[in-house]
Amino acid sequence: MSLENDSTIAAEQAKSNEANKAPLPPVAPALDPGYAQWVSSIFPADATPPPLGTIVEMRESTETMIRTLFAQFPPQPTVTQTSYTITSSDGAPIDVIRFTSPQTQDSDQGSQNRPAVLHFHGGGHCGNSVSMFERAISELVVLTGVQIFSVEYRLAPEHPAPAALEDGYAALTWLSSNAASLGVDASRIAIMGESSGGGLAxxxxxxxxxxxFSPGLKKMVLVYPMLDDRSITQNPAWDADNRTVQxxxxxxxAYVGKEKAGDAAADVSCYAAPGRAESLKGLPGAYMEVGELDEFKDECQRFAERLAGGGTNVEFHLWPGVPHGFxxxxxxxxxKRAIEGRVRVLREL
Structure with a gap:
């Protein structure tokens, strides 16, 4: 064999080796089979998505869907709801709905005061209400023995940021100030929310x-939280033509302003978009979870990593094969595994 042929063979072998070293294209995560079966049973394959044109249209379609989904949750007849009207920082009245059950009123190692959760529902900062989530909240109360206070915060665009934030902070200070009369240990208050409610928390x-704020929050429980407006323009995985992204x-x-949303250079408050916070040091311990197919996955992972880097104890779960609201x-x-985790962390309060 000639040297020329040897050289050719060596060159071809080198190219083959380089090709083998090249990274393989990413494989899209598979949808959880159980979830896929559930979706097909709830939503017909040929169903036409409702229009997204305005916030009003979006609210109507989203709220109809949410009510349908939560109607499958069993009622909890032992849970009592009590509504309290408090005043936000600008004088606006807001309601806080207290969910209690016989389990939440049992003595706790000889003390009448027990932990509590301040809760914020999801809805993109623009829709939904506490009543729509009452069965899920009630079930969590029964499973944990912890009373939950869910805040009927004001919604955008009628009330853009910081209205909901101030409503939530007013609810937190009210709960802490009235802890003794509500049977709450002020040093064991957790803050919890799902989706935009998780971002609000x-x-x-x-x-x-x-x-x-003193004595400080005991825990953050952030369920697939909506944390960073910059994702709508900067997340390469987000397709502008995708309905969820729209x-x-x-x-x-609606929440932070059309001229600001998604603009990394815009003056968007880190309280409205916590992913923008320069420092996450000094925050309470966190329990976070998000689905592998959730649009919020990347911002949630970054937030969890930054919390841990700032010294916060973080338990983070990335649930395989499921999207937002799984x-x-x-x-x-x-x-079932996700609910078990939430129950455990609330019981640990």
């Missing part, structure tokens, strides 16, 4: 830190 935790863009524009599929294994 994180923003209020930042407010509590910066305003010197929905989130509408929400962020826990509406009550009977699948992933949801």
């Amino acid at each position: 994180a923003g209020i935790a930042l407010l509590a830190r910066d305003r010197g 929905f989130l863009t509408l929400c962020w524009e 826990d509406a599929a009550r009977e699948i294994g992933v949801t």
Whole structure:
């Protein structure tokens, strides 16, 4: 064999080796089979999505869907709801709904005061209400033995940021100030929310830190939280033609302003978009979770990493094969594991 042929063979072998070293294209995560089956049973394959054109249209379609999904949750007849009207920082009246059960009123190692959760529902900062989530909240009260106070905060665009944040902080200070009469240990208050409610909970935790709230929050429970408006323009995985991305863009524009949403250079408060916070030091311990197929996955992972880097104890779960709001599929294994985690962390209060 000639040297020329040897050289050719060597060159071809080198190219083959380089090709083998080249990274393989990413493989899209598979949808959890149980979730896929549930979706097909709830939503017909040929269903036409409702229009997204305005916030009003979006609210109507979203609220109809949410009510349908939560109707499958069993009622909890032992849970009592009591509404309290409090005053926000600008004088606006807001309601806080207290969920209690016989389990929440049992003595706790000889003390009448027990832990409590201040809760914020999801809805993109623009929709939904406490009543829509009452069965899920009531179930959590029964499973944990912890009373939950859910805040009927004001919604954008009628009330853009910081209205909801101030409503939430007013609810936190009210709960802490009235802890003894409500049977609450003020040193064991957790803040919790799902989706935009999770982002709101994180923003209020930042407010509590910066305003010197005492005795301080015990825990953050952030369920697939909506944390960073910059994702609508800067996340390469987000497709502007995707319906969910269009929905989130509408929400962020309503909440922080159309001219600001998604602009990294814009003056957007870190309390409204906690992912923008320069420092996450000094926040309470966190329990965070998000689905592998959730649009919020990247911002949630970054937030968890930054919390841990700032010295916060973080328990983070990335649930495989499921999207945003996966826990509406009550009977699948992933949801059961997620609920078990939430129950455990609230019981640990």
